[in-house]
Amino acid sequence: IMSDEEELFLFRDSLSNPSANFEEYGEEEDKSSIGAKRKRCQYLFSVFVLLLGLFGAPAILFRGREQDGMLLEEYWWNQDDKPARAKIRPDKPQVKHYSITAASAYERSGSIGADLYDGVFVPVNTPITLTVNDASEWEWEGDAMFENTKGSVVKATFVEIGNNFEIRATSRKNKNEKASLQVKTRVVRRELRTLTHEDRENYLSALHLLYATSQQEGLKTFGPNYKSADYLIREHLNGASAKECDHYHDDAGMMNHHIGITWQLENSLRLIDASTAAHYWDYSLDAALYPTTAWATQTSIFKKEWFGDASPSDKIVTNGRWGYTKIASARGEGYSNAYGLLRSPWNTNKIPFLMRHNRTLGVLTDAYATPPSCDEFARWFNSASSLAEFNFALNGALHGPIHIMIGGLWSFGSRWLPVAKKLDYPDAFLLLGKFLWRQGYTRCPDTCSADTPQADCLCACPALTHQSDLDNATSKILDTLNNFDPNYRKLPQVLQQHSLTHLDYASELCHVGHPGDMFTSASPQDPTFWIVHGNAERFLQYARILKQKNIRPQFNESWGYAHIPHNPSDTGIICDWSATTASGGMPTCKPGTCPGHNEDDLLPFEGLAFLDDPEPRLYTNAEFYARSLPDYLPYVYDFVSYWPGCQGDDIFFDLSSSPAAAAPV
Numbered sequence: 057i058m059s060d061e062e063e064l065f066l067f068r069d070s071l072s073n074p075s076a077n078f079e080e081y082g083e084e085e086d087k088s089s090i091g092a093k094r095k096r097c098q099y100l101f102s103v104f105v106l107l108l109g110l111f112g113a114p115a116i117l118f119r120g121r122e123q124d125g126m127l128l129e130e131y132w133w134n135q136d137d138k139p140a141r142a143k144i145r146p147d148k149p150q151v152k153h154y155s156i157t158a159a160s161a162y163e164r165s166g167s168i169g170a171d172l173y174d175g176v177f178v179p180v181n182t183p184i185t186l187t188v189n190d191a192s193e194w195e196w197e198g199d200a201m202f203e204n205t206k207g208s209v210v211k212a213t214f215v216e217i218g219n220n221f222e223i224r225a226t227s228r229k230n231k232n233e234k235a236s237l238q239v240k241t242r243v244v245r246r247e248l249r250t251l252t253h254e255d256r257e258n259y260l261s262a263l264h265l266l267y268a269t270s271q272q273e274g275l276k277t278f279g280p281n282y283k284s285a286d287y288l289i290r291e292h293l294n295g296a297s298a299k300e301c302d303h304y305h306d307d308a309g310m311m312n313h314h315i316g317i318t319w320q321l322e323n324s325l326r327l328i329d330a331s332t333a334a335h336y337w338d339y340s341l342d343a344a345l346y347p348t349t350a351w352a353t354q355t356s357i358f359k360k361e362w363f364g365d366a367s368p369s370d371k372i373v374t375n376g377r378w379g380y381t382k383i384a385s386a387r388g389e390g391y392s393n394a395y396g397l398l399r400s401p402w403n404t405n406k407i408p409f410l411m412r413h414n415r416t417l418g419v420l421t422d423a424y425a426t427p428p429s430c431d432e433f434a435r436w437f438n439s440a441s442s443l444a445e446f447n448f449a450l451n452g453a454l455h456g457p458i459h460i461m462i463g464g465l466w467s468f469g470s471r472w473l474p475v476a477k478k479l480d481y482p483d484a485f486l487l488l489g490k491f492l493w494r495q496g497y498t499r500c501p502d503t504c505s506a507d508t509p510q511a512d513c514l515c516a517c518p519a520l521t522h523q524s525d526l527d528n529a530t531s532k533i534l535d536t537l538n539n540f541d542p543n544y545r546k547l548p549q550v551l552q553q554h555s556l557t558h559l560d561y562a563s564e565l566c567h568v569g570h571p572g573d574m575f576t577s578a579s580p581q582d583p584t585f586w587i588v589h590g591n592a593e594r595f596l597q598y599a600r601i602l603k604q605k606n607i608r609p610q611f612n613e614s615w616g617y618a619h620i621p622h623n624p625s626d627t628g629i630i631c632d633w634s635a636t637t638a639s640g641g642m643p644t645c646k647p648g649t650c651p652g653h654n655e656d657d658l659l660p661f662e663g664l665a666f667l668d669d670p671e672p673r674l675y676t677n678a679e680f681y682a683r684s685l686p687d688y689l690p691y692v693y694d695f696v697s698y699w700p701g702c703q704g705d706d707i708f709f710d711l712s713s714s715p716a717a718a719a720p721v
Contacts, residue, residue: 152230156223156237159185161252162694168244172601172697173686175219176237179244181330183211188225188235198223214241217690219667243322243333243691245590249356250694251335259335260362262328263583264377266321278327281663283320286384289398289580292317294390295652295660296577297400299494299633299643303652304577306626308444308617309659310451311596312680313652314589316661321586322691323663333691336590339458343429344701349421352414352461363584366462367414371572372407378583381410383573387503391577394501394513400577402493402500404513405467405570410581412572413464417476422460422483428453430701433595437707444616446599450592452623458588463575471554472564478550481542486575487624488537489568492517494631496642497533498566517566520559533562540624590693593684595707598696600685602708615655615678653677666690 158178168177178184187209188194196205199221200212206228214221219240227233248256266274267285274282295303295313304313322334337357346354352366360376368374373381387396395406405411416422436449460483468476468485476482492498497517504513519529541547551561573581580586602608619626630650631643651657655678665672666688675683686692699707 150232152233154188154190154225154233154235156225156235157187157189158223158237158239159187162244162246162250168242168692168694169686169696172598172605173692176239177242177244177686177692178214178239180214180217180241182244183213186210186212186223186225186237190227190233190235192233193228194225194235195228196223196225214239217241217243217667219687240687242686242689243326244694245322245333245691246335246694247338247341248335248362248587249341255332256335256362258329259325259332260377262325262332263586265328266324267381267583274324278324281323282327283324283663285580286386286398288317288321288324289384289578290386290390291320291660292580293398293400293578297391297402299631301494301630301648301650302577302625303650306451306617306623307619307628307650307653308447308615308655309653309657309677310447310617311592312659312677312684315593315684316659316664316680317580318586318589318593319664319689319691320661334586334590336594336693337584337587338591338699338701339427339588340430340433340591340699341701343426347426349425351426352421357584357587365412367412367464371411371413371464371466373410373412378410381581381583383408383410383581394504395506395508396503398578398581399573400490400571402490402498402515402568403571403576403578404500404504404510404515404568406504406506406508406510406513410573412462412574412582413466414461416460416465416482417468417485417569418473419476419482422457422464423480424457424461427458427461428455430699430707433699434702434707434709437595437599438709441610442612442616442618443614444612444618446596447616448618448620450596451617451626454595455588455592458584459574459579462582462584463572463579465569465571465575467570468564468567471556475550475554475556478553479543479546481624483575484542484624485565486569486571488541489515489565491540491624491627492533492536492566493568494643495536495629495645496631496633496636497536498568500568515566515568517563520563520566530559530562533565534558537565537624539621540627542622542624544622594693594696597685597693598708601696604685608708615681617653 158176160179160182162179168179183203184200186196191208193206194208194210196202196210196212198212199216200214200223203211203213212223221239221241223237223239225235246255248259251259269277269284271282271284271287274284292304296305304310318334325332325334339357342351342355342357345351352358357363358366362376364373364376364378373379384398385396386392386398391401393399393401394404395408397406397408399405414421433454436446436454440446440449465483465486472485476485489498493500493515497519498515499518500515501513517529517533519532538544543550547561551557573579574584599608599611600613603611603613619628628647628649629645630648631645633643635641636643652659656676658674658676659680660674662674663672664675666683667690668683668688683689697708698705
C-alpha cells in the first residue's frame with residue numbers, strides 16, 4: 057500500500073513522462089498489463105482528487121509561473137513540511153527601494169517650509185536636482201521635464217502646480233532596484249534678500265513692467281488674466297476709500313483682502329515671467345540689523361537698484377527704476393482726487409509722481425524707532441490666542457507702521473510741527489481727518505484744474521467757516537472724535553502750551569494734509585506695498601499650522617477682530633450717503649460692521665482658484681480663510697518658522713520660560 061505522497065509522485069511522473077514504465081514501483085512490463093495500468097492511473101487520479109477536496113493540502117500546477125514571489129517548476133506544496141522530492145527554485149529577489157531627494161538652488165537640504173509643511177514641496181518652473189541615495193546608474197521618468205534621464209543625479213523641471221506628482225527611477229543594472237518620490241509643486245515666495253541676483257532682478261523687472269504696462273496693453277500681450285498695476289491700485293483704492301467705510305482695513309477681512317490682492321499681483325507677474333513670485337520683505341530683520349531711526353538709509357530694500365530712495369529730498373522718488381513713477385489719471389473711473397489722479401479723495405496732492413517722506417508732521421519715522429521688531433512679532437505670536445487678536449495685530453502694530461514710515465505726512469501749518477512732536481501719535485492727524493471726511497464734516501474739492509494752485513485745492517470743514525455757529529460746530533466735531541483720538545490725554549495740555557484752541561485743532565484736522573502714497577488707500581502706488589503683506593501672511597500661517605499639528609491647539613480661529621477704543625481708523629461706524637446730494641447734506645452714520653469684513657461677505661477678487669477648486673470664482677471670507685493654507689494655495693513661503701531677526705531664529709517659544717512673552721499693550 058502506497059502512502060498518499062507516493063501516490064501523488066506516481067501521478068506526477070505519469071503525467072510528465074507517459075512512456076515511462078512503472079517497474080521502479082514494483083510493476084512488471086508486458087503488453088497484457090497496459091489496461092491494468094490505465095485503470096490504476098485512473099484510480100490514483102480519483103484518490104488524488106478526493107484527497108484534494110477533503111484536505112485542501114496540495115495544489116498542483118502544470119507550468120512554471122511566478123506567484124507570491126516564488127517561481128515553481130511544476131507544483132507547490134502549501135504545507136510547512138514540503139516533501140524532499142519537491143523541486144522548488146530559490147525565492148525571487150525582492151524589489152529593493154531607494155529614496156530620492158529633491159533640491160533647488162535654495163533648498164540644498166531639507167524641504168520648503170522646513171518641517172512644518174506636510175509632504176515634499178518643490179518650486180515650479182525651477183530646475184530641481186534629483187538624487188538617488190545610491191551611486192549606480194539609474195533610468196528616470198515621471199511628471200517632470202528632465203534635462204537628462206540617466207545617472208544617480210539628474211535635473212528636472214516641474215511645469216505645473218499641483219499635489220500629486222511622482223518621480224520614478226529604476227536601476228539600469230538591476231530592474232528590481234527602484235526609487236520614487238511624491239512631490240507637491242508650488243510657486244515659492246522668498247525673502248527678497250535671500251534671492252540670487254538673477255532671481256531678484258527677474259522679480260523687480262517683472263514688477264516694473266507691470267507698472268509700465270496698461271491694462272489694455274497687458275490684455276493683448278499677456279492674455280485675459282492680466283491685471284495691471286493701475287487695475288490693482290484702483291481695486292484697493294475703491295475698497296479702502298469708500299465714503300461709507302473701509303472695506304479693506306480695521307476689521308476681520310483685512311488679511312483676506314491683502315492675501316487676495318497680492319495673489320492677483322503674483323498671477324500677473326507670472327504671466328510676464330513664469331519663474332518669479334510675489335516675494336516678501338521680513339522687515340523685522342531690519343529692526344535687528346539697523347536698530348536706529350536711520351534704518352531706511354541702511355537696508356538694501358531702498359537701494360537705487362531695488363525700490364529707490366526711502367525719503368527723497370523733494371519727496372518725489374527720482375532715482376533707480378522707480379524714479380518718476382507716474383500716477384495714473386483716473387477721473388470718472390471710481391475714486392480719484394480733485395486733480396483726477398488715482399489717489400485717495402482726501403489726498404489733494406497734485407504732483408503726479410510716486411512720493412515718499414520719512415517724517416509725519418515733522419516727526420522722524422512717526423516716532424517709531426525701527427520697523428516692527430521680531431520681539432514684537434514674538435510677543436504677539438505667543439500671547440495672542442485668537443484669530444481676532446492676530447487680525448488686530450497684523451492690521452496695526454505689526455504692519456501699519458511700515459506704511460506710515462515709508463509714506464509720511466506733510467502740508468500742515470508750521471505751528472503744528474512742535475505740537476506733533478509732543479503727541480504720541482502724529483499719524484492720527486491724517487486718520488482723524490479721513491474719519492471726518494466719512495462723517496461728512498470734511499469736504500474735499502471734487503475737481504481742481506491742472507493749473508489750480510495747490511493752496512487753493514485743499515479739504516476743509518464748511519461748518520467751521522460760519523462764525524455764528526463756531527462753538528456748536530466745533531463741539532460736534534470734537535464729540536465725534538472723542539472716542540477715537542489716541543492723543544486725547546495729552547492734547548488739552550499741549551494745545552494750551554502752544555496757545556492753540558480746540559477750534560484750531562479741528563480746523564487743521566479738516567485740511568487732512570498730503571500723505572505719501574504708501575500712507576493712503578492708494579498705497580499700491582508704491583511698489584513696496586507688494587512686499588509687505590507676505591510677511592503678515594506667513595506669520596498667520598505659522599500659527600494655523602501649529603494648531604493643525606496640535607502644537608498650539610488653543611489657537612481660536614473663530615472669525616473676528618479685536619476692536620479697541622481710541623483708534624482713529626477703527627471706528628466701527630458706517631455712514632449712509634444715499635440721502636445726500638452733490639450740493640450738500642450730511643450722511644447718516646451708525647455703528648456696524650463694514651461690508652467685506654463679515655464672515656459670509658464675498659471678496660471682490662476675480663481670477664483666483666484654489667487647488668481643490670480649480671475653476672476661478674468669488675469666495676466668501678469663510679471659504680477663503682479655510683483654504684489659505686499650503687495644501688490649497690498655488691504658492692508657499694520658503695519658511696514660516698524662520699525669523700532671523702529673533703533670538704533663536706524663531707518667534708514661537710515657551711511662554712512659561714520667556715520674559716519676552718509679556719502681553720502686548
